[in-house]
Amino acid sequence: MPILKQMTLFEQVGIASNNSWFSKALEVLGISEKPAWPDDFGDAIIKWNSKNKRKPIRVLSLFSGAGGIDIGFHDAGFQIVECNEIEKNFAATLLENSQANRLLSDSNIICLDIRKYDPEPDNIDFIIGGPPCQTFSAAGARAAGVNGTDDERGNLFKEYVRILKKIKPRGFLFENVYRIVGAQGGKPWKEIRKAFQDVGYKLYWRVIDAADYGVPQFRERLIIVGLKEGTYKFPFPTHGPDSTDQRGYYTAGKAVDGLASKISVFKLGGRHGHLLNDIPPGLNYSFYTEKLGHPKPIFGWRSKFSDYLYKADHGTPVRTIKAQGGQYTGPFHWENRPFTIEELKRLQTFPDNYKIVGNRQNTIHQIGNSVPPQLARILGLSILQQVFDISLPFEIDLMPDSFKLGFRARKRDVTKIYAQKAAQAISCLPKDEVKKKYVGERIGYVRVTDDFQLILSSKSDSADYFIQYTAQNDEWILKLQDIQADKHTIKKYELKIQSNDSLLATQGIKTIKMQSYSNNKRSILALWKYLEKIVKDHCHKDDLVQLFGYYHYRQNYIVNMKLFDDSLMDKPFWKVLSQVSAGNSISKILHIAELSNCYGVPQETLILVLKELKKIGFEIRNDKTNKQISNNMILIPYVFPSLNERSLQRFTEL
Template sequence: MQQLSLPLALPDPEPIKAIWFQEMLQFFGISQCPAWPDRFGLSLHNWLIEQGHSPIKTLSLFSGGGGLDIAFHDAGFDIVLMVELEAKYVQTLKKNSMPGAWLANSKPICIDIREFFPSSDFTVDFIIGGPPCQTFSAAGRRASGVAGISDSRGALFQEYVRLLKTLQPKGFLFENVYGLTGAQKGEAWQEIQNAFQDSGYTIHSRVLDAADYGVPQHRERLFIIGIRKGNYLFPYPTHGPDSPGQEPFYSAGAAVEGADISDAEEGIRGRYGHLLKDIPPGLNYSFYTEEMGHPNPVFSWRSKFSDFLYKADPQMPVRTIKAQGGQYTGPFSWENRRFTVSELKRLQTIPDNYEIVGNQQICIEQIGNSVPPQLGRILALSILEQVMGIKLPFAMPYLPPTKQLGFRQRKRQLTEVYAQKAKAAISNILITKQLTSTSSSRYVNEGKAVRFLSIDFAWNEKEVPDSLKININYNLSNTSWMIIGETGESRKEEYQYIIDICPACGYEDWVLSTNTIKLCAVNLDKRLFTGLWKSFEEKLAEITGMADLVQLSGYYQYPARISGIMTFHSQLKIEPFWRVVQCVVRGIGVANQLSAKRLALLWGVSTDNVFSYLQSLRGMGYEVRNHNTNPQIPKGEYLIPYAFPTLTPKSVQLRKKLG
């Protein structure tokens, strides 16, 4: 019989180790049922007590709702003090520090870390915590950069350093968003590293994805481990393609099984709530964009945050749970509703028996701000073994310093998978004729309406205090839309100006089944100008289903998809400010951060008058930004994102001032 020649087996530079996650569960007698992280934490804590290990005195800073505290408490760290500024979060810490509760015998205090000065006899072995991360967050980057350590919240790490120098523990864990490493062109990250090293610590840092460590949620965070002596390596993932044995991810569907849904509400309310139903699990608002192939796009590509109308996929970990968000901020359940607080706790691996105090929004804040305990437990175990010298009952493999994890690459691959899911879902909708046609029969040939524009830029059908009454005449056809507005009771013969709107060059195939739009003003009135754009936006939503003018034009960091030209009556004497408005409608000085001097040159006006003109534009509903409204914008520069007014009563910018 012929013998087969086997290829020579070369040594693997990174030998496949035993499936250590399975070994851990087997040691504690735990099966992978829903809420297994809770049982793992309890079993680990009880085993350490049985072994008689001396508790490791630990100080918790910026404790929030207690995510890291749960993790380190379970791994044998004695949380002797929890420092938290927010009184509403301290209530949760107190509740769970009572006898018999998860963090029994821990002591929370409500104090600003800048006012926390421990007594001379206060000693600890370890410090954990991560300062507020908003100044390094994705939201900050979206608003033209991040403030980083120049913001008072970003500088709180200095208080962390002060306490390290004062207390000199054996080590510390510092957690923050991964955007910290790129803030201020890397200068903030370098300053933070230098400060920790100058305090006497060797630091080791990695960006980790919580899903790689048994959390049913993709959540990328930066972790810094600082130690005074010895060496430290981060643990290998327990789950996913980078884990030894490639243990499957802990899916969202498995995690929430059996969780309390008694307070679940059916669907989500509001203008866009009905859209959630058709979005395939794993996708978000982008399902309703032209780029995804939707025949009736509602939104423009990348015009919303990625969690806007994001529906979780039960077969995968969810995307990051946000601490704060709007009405349409996901993740939403694949059952087309909001997750309950109990389900969100499961997705964050916060124990079922850990009571979060507060109303629903305060509970969500605490969940979204916390470090997932299961990720924290694995890090705590690695510190327990390497820094504290405690032998673990199972082998924990550690990542070589040069080992790269693949979660970023997998994220890009997953985007392609969901794009295919979107294509299939849209094909199915078309086949079953569930989409509503935007044929010409939906167009109103002629019509009149009365609207009221309030001082906060609400567009109302009924009169409200201090609102402006605007008479609107519509003349809509397949070739052109004409929207005429006036503020008086009597009709004048001629228009004071006309704004012609058409697709920008390269975007001729727009969603409107008409060639041009004309906004015609009978009166030269600033608020009527705003009202005309509101009228256009109203008809846009009514006829196409598109959300607003931003979705038609596109997010401001991309080339505008519409173009506007404002033409005044030939005999009208035009003030300089209206010439500025004319330039802005044309897109001149728009969508770029520009100095007052540069704007003056573009608009042909005096530099001294630019600020007052910008103030007037805000008074017309334009979203004008500067350093006062968005600290990320350099002083002396201004940003007008769009060529048309966009402020509404819900706009964050409405409550800010230019100066």
């Protein structure tokens, strides 16, 4: 139904539905959509421009990164006069490609903090660039919530405005993540628009998807075009259902075709690497969740980033390539391996002959941080046609303001398709013996290492605690005491976990009690780590986060902590721990003063307690552990100790 409405709109604006401006462009330029065709498209435009000499349109590039926008605008026919980039590795890439006979030859590269940058070039016609977006990004939000303009990096648009005010170009193109529009109730977005308008620019903006413009990657971005005079409309998509001829997407499989035989490939290893093999193309870690019906649900729903163990589907564009990530950050190749750098360049439409300087991790950072050059080419050409009145060898059809792009709506259909793929793949898995509900009792000796690993022992000599675990009816009970404890030692504290639903569906458990006869602070870590072990044994869950869910989402359990030892009740550590365990002021960023008031301890004391909690595995985030968090702000994500031997936060001080 949406497509029929849009086809009517095509007719209303006088565009034939059986052809598109892009089809005409390919025909005129003599381009076929073979692998790496965006390189040919760029070369053909360069060749056409060289035969049709005109006065150079001089461009200043800000926040240039690895040069994604610069490549596109250069190919479209603009002269990139100067590039400003603060990161040395990124600037090294720009410098490499600005050498004689290279793509950005004759561009002046300035590696400098933009706050100290005072551009000198004369007669600049246009400015391009997009400030760092971490404070508005999904990754930043997941790490610490959206700080937006509360973070100094979210205010770098002001430097962009400062330079616009000085240079006074005819217009500019500003790129950023789409989340900026709705972040913090729309306050930053209103502030950004006002700042540009106050220096004399009328704004034209849309959130667009790079896949709609010939990029083999779904990548939503906010694009603002600001003009002193005239008007601007965005070009109609060149690919996908919103293109006027319904041209198919440029797929990941087609983009990387022909490269695998020329380059070495390697497999994904480590703790979760083997899981990639069974994941159907197009899915991620969620394949191994209870929600999608996996018989061994290792992960909790929405407990990981969406690119965790994400395997690309060769028949569609890939999901957004991230600038930074860990060992299991996708996209991974459908042949169960990481993509090579050469393949990632294709997926981002960087030209094959464009050299990106740095090791693999830094190169991926540069690729994922860039605007796809093919998207920039199309935008650059549309600006040439409208803003600078350049007659191209083809005419770009422009979207009316009323035209609604459909990529958001189509996401729901894609979700259904991949859920069906998951169900089909799960139905083909080997039928393991159904795991019976555990009923009984275990006893043993345990200790927890300094890097938060639980060590089991059959002897008391190498242990710190004796532990007894009982499973009965719909309840688990864990009892812990010191190795040297007297048998008449009284209970010190109890943690009681309850859920309205079955907390552990495969075991039918609704209540978990963890009782300690030790007042050692590390006893709390030992209890939670032992619970994590039995959850792994009986329920296949990978860790406590997978059991209880990622902190951003509504939790379906309640934890209560009761102190039985009067001597603990007035001690700041146990007082704060009781509040944390109950979920008070958890999962949100709060000022240290607010936390101090909530927990009823002075700020200086609270800071010491938080450091102690971190030593026993509780994740405590502040500006030292997460750049997205402002000074004097604290985030305690979980009611339980979530750090393990692989956690990088073990090595960061509060």
